Amino acid sequence: MDLVTAEEMRQLDRTTIEKLGIPAIALMENAGRAIAEEVIALCRRRQYNSGNSVHADAGHGSDWGMESDIVRRGSNGGSVTGGTGRSIGGGWNGSSGVSGGAQPPQEFRVSADRALTLDHAAAEHWLILAGKGNNGGDGLAAARHLREAGLAVTLVYAAAPQTLAGEAAVQRDAAAALGIPAVVHGRDRIDFAGCTGIVDALLGTGSAGEPRGAYADLIAAANASGKPIVSADIPSGLDADTGALHEPCIHAAVTVCLALLKRGLVQYPGAGAAGRVVVRSIGIPAALAREAGVQASLLTPEVLQTRLGVDVSRRRSPEGHKGTYGHVLLAAGSLSMSGAGLLAARAALRAGCGLVTWALPAALLPYVIGAAPEIMLAAAGGGEDGTWNAETAAEVLRLGGKRDVVATGPGLGRFAGDREWLRMLWEGISSPLVLDADALNILAECNYTEWSSPGRPVILTPHPGEMARLAGVSTPQVQRDRIGLAQAYAVKHSVVLVLKGSHTVIASPEGEVYVNATGHPGMGTGGAGDVLTGMIAGLLAQGMDAVQAAAFGVYLHGLAGERAAGSRNHPSALIAGDMIEAL
Numbered sequence: 001m002d003l004v005t006a007e008e009m010r011q012l013d014r015t016t017i018e019k020l021g022i023p024a025i026a027l028m029e030n031a032g033r034a035i036a037e038e039v040i041a042l043c044r045r046r047q048y049n050s051g052n053s054v055h056a057d058a059g060h061g062s063d064w065g066m067e068s069d070i071v072r073r074g075s076n077g078g079s080v081t082g083g084t085g086r087s088i089g090g091g092w093n094g095s096s097g098v099s100g101g102a103q104p105p106q107e108f109r110v111s112a113d114r115a116l117t118l119d120h121a122a123a124e125h126w127l128i129l130a131g132k133g134n135n136g137g138d139g140l141a142a143a144r145h146l147r148e149a150g151l152a153v154t155l156v157y158a159a160a161p162q163t164l165a166g167e168a169a170v171q172r173d174a175a176a177a178l179g180i181p182a183v184v185h186g187r188d189r190i191d192f193a194g195c196t197g198i199v200d201a202l203l204g205t206g207s208a209g210e211p212r213g214a215y216a217d218l219i220a221a222a223n224a225s226g227k228p229i230v231s232a233d234i235p236s237g238l239d240a241d242t243g244a245l246h247e248p249c250i251h252a253a254v255t256v257c258l259a260l261l262k263r264g265l266v267q268y269p270g271a272g273a274a275g276r277v278v279v280r281s282i283g284i285p286a287a288l289a290r291e292a293g294v295q296a297s298l299l300t301p302e303v304l305q306t307r308l309g310v311d312v313s314r315r316r317s318p319e320g321h322k323g324t325y326g327h328v329l330l331a332a333g334s335l336s337m338s339g340a341g342l343l344a345a346r347a348a349l350r351a352g353c354g355l356v357t358w359a360l361p362a363a364l365l366p367y368v369i370g371a372a373p374e375i376m377l378a379a380a381g382g383g384e385d386g387t388w389n390a391e392t393a394a395e396v397l398r399l400g401g402k403r404d405v406v407a408t409g410p411g412l413g414r415f416a417g418d419r420e421w422l423r424m425l426w427e428g429i430s431s432p433l434v435l436d437a438d439a440l441n442i443l444a445e446c447n448y449t450e451w452s453s454p455g456r457p458v459i460l461t462p463h464p465g466e467m468a469r470l471a472g473v474s475t476p477q478v479q480r481d482r483i484g485l486a487q488a489y490a491v492k493h494s495v496v497l498v499l500k501g502s503h504t505v506i507a508s509p510e511g512e513v514y515v516n517a518t519g520h521p522g523m524g525t526g527g528a529g530d531v532l533t534g535m536i537a538g539l540l541a542q543g544m545d546a547v548q549a550a551a552f553g554v555y556l557h558g559l560a561g562e563r564a565a566g567s568r569n570h571p572s573a574l575i576a577g578d579m580i581e582a583l
């Protein structure tokens with residue numbers, strides 16, 4: 001699923017309208033219809049949750065909705081198929097006692113427009129907050145469809161209705177011709193307390209900066225009302241590209257994202273303000289996105305398989321052996337942070353590589369013998385206190401020269417001469433390199449683009465603090481536009497960048513970006529990143545290319561976190577080692 005900026009979306013709108021000849025009003029109609037359908041779906045969920053679906057339970061009501069189908073299925077032991085609507089005039093259901101070879105009577109089935117049908121529709125009264133641009137037009141179109149479905153709607157114009165233009169003005173006139181009641185901000189009283197829900201169609205991809213005047217007032221009042229809000233395209237007040245929230249910003253229960261997923265909806269804090277995000281097709285062909293040069297996508301199994309060519313089933317050859325699956329060299333751990341090396345080494349094995357050699361300070365070795373018997377240990381010299389030193393570079397280079405992947409950083413610590421140490425590895429290791437933790441902190445102090453490189457891929461896996469040091473900005477600046485920053489950094493420095501955190505971003509040197517959606521807040525625990533480093537190294541060793549290994553590693557790491565969190569009594573009990581066991 002592609003992720004677009006507001007500007008990219010505008011281009012795709014234009015291409016659809018001008019090159020394909022689809023009228024803008026048709027797109028707006030589709031948008032309005034999609035928004036109305038999602039409002040109705042929300043009303044159904046609400047009714048279902050508050051037990052109002054008793055009709056559907058009894059199987060004789062007029063509820064034709066999705067949730068009621070689920071209820072019917074449940075009450076019939078799964079034997080009734082849903083999704084076809086209520087049948088009228090027929091009655092044969094295969095168990096009605098028809099016998100003796102008699103044929104069932106020909107069924108006569110008529111289905112209503114179930115997506116726009118709602119039980120107790122008259123109990124609903126929605127306010128449609130409409131801005132004066134096309135986002136407002138979408139809301140006005142939705143109002144007509146909702147009214148058609150029997151819900152009461154009141155239009156709330158942010159600006160005088162006569163200031164609307166183009167397609168939005170067409171929608172305004174259609175609503176007026178149908179006699180849909182309308183109020184105007186600043187002129188009329190707006191009864192937020194009396195409504196059952198709010199459509200936010202104030203600002204979409206054309207918004208710029210903080211909501212002003214009437215827009216700000218209406219956003220604040222909508223949030224304060226406590227009523228469920230369905231946002232058209234994006235929550236008004238959200239930066240569609242970065243996920244930054246202006247003040248004020250709508251906090252939606254549902255966001256009906258139109259045509260293509262906007263970047264800002266998958267980046268925090270925007271992702272938190274959007275609620276449940278539903279992407280709805282409105283007639284803009286999704287295939288246009290790649291043709292127009294869109295480079296970002298959500299990391300779904302489909303993207304992993306078709307776009308990245310990852311064999312997600314991770315088939316193993318019947319004749320394979322440990323040599324088939326590659327050998328990782330991990331240079332990590334020090335006396336006070338030995339666990340970081342152990343976690344990374346074990347995670348590499350669990351990711352499926354054949355062999356892992358863990359190079360570590362010699363003084364540390366006696367303490368970790370037997371901690372994970374599957375791991376080979378290599379004493380790399382270092383200080384008597386179990387720390388690394390500059391002289392260890394030669395041994396790491398020697399060991400790394402024979403391995404399929406070299407990973408370093410977890411638990412490494414800082415030491416005199418560490419910049420030169422890292423430079424020797426960077427220039428001397430010809431297999432793919434994974435750098436994390438202190439290796440990144442060292443790198444941040446070096447002008448490494450001037451280092452010579454044997455032309456192999458490098459994967460950097462910073463958390464936001466490490467990213468800030470690498471990019472020379474503050475951590476809040478990193479978080480303000482994670483996709484944009486990761487993309488720019490990866491291209492400029494010719495690295496594969498994994499910017500960790502909720503919805504980890506993976507960026508390639510060619511500017512391709514993938515945003516991960518697996519994971520769990522329980523993963524905010526020491527060592528979780530070390531596990532990821534090991535996993536990515538383990539996948540690289542098995543022959544994946546750097547982007548494949550980074551993306552698939554992040555995806556699997558998130559899944560493991562979800563699984564591990566689910567297996568504890570409480571997710572906050574999750575520790576990094578649980579994720580390795582959940583692989």
Ligand SMILES: NC(=O)C1=CN([C@@H]2O[C@H](COP(=O)(O)OP(=O)(O)OC[C@H]3O[C@@H](n4cnc5c(N)ncnc54)[C@H](OP(=O)(O)O)[C@@H]3O)[C@@H](O)[C@H]2O)[C@@H](O)CC1
Pocket residue numbers: 013024027028031131132133134135136138202203204205206207208209210211212213215232233234258282
């Ligand atoms: N054919 C298409 O293009 C399709 C578009 N579609 C839909 O259109 C949306 C984009 O529509 P859009 O480009 O008209 O912009 P939109 O988000 O309605 O805002 C513009 C208005 O807001 C105002 N305004 C801006 N910033 C403001 C602020 N901070 N505070 C206050 N006001 C502010 C600005 O006022 P101005 O600055 O001009 O005074 C202007 O009046 C898109 O998200 C999708 O929903 C779909 O239907 C598919 C087809």
Ligand SMILES: Nc1ncnc2c1ncn2[C@@H]1O[C@H](COP(=O)(O)OP(=O)(O)O)[C@@H](O)[C@H]1O
Pocket residue numbers: 437462463500501502503504518519520521522523524525526527528529530531532557
């Ligand atoms: N709220 C969250 N949702 C999803 N993943 C998370 C969340 N918090 C942390 N993580 C993941 O956990 C890992 C933490 O890594 P890091 O900060 O490097 O930890 P450490 O240095 O202790 O190993 C990263 O992969 C990050 O994406």
Ligand SMILES: [K+]
Pocket residue numbers: 135200201202203204231232233234235236
């Ligand atoms: K909106």
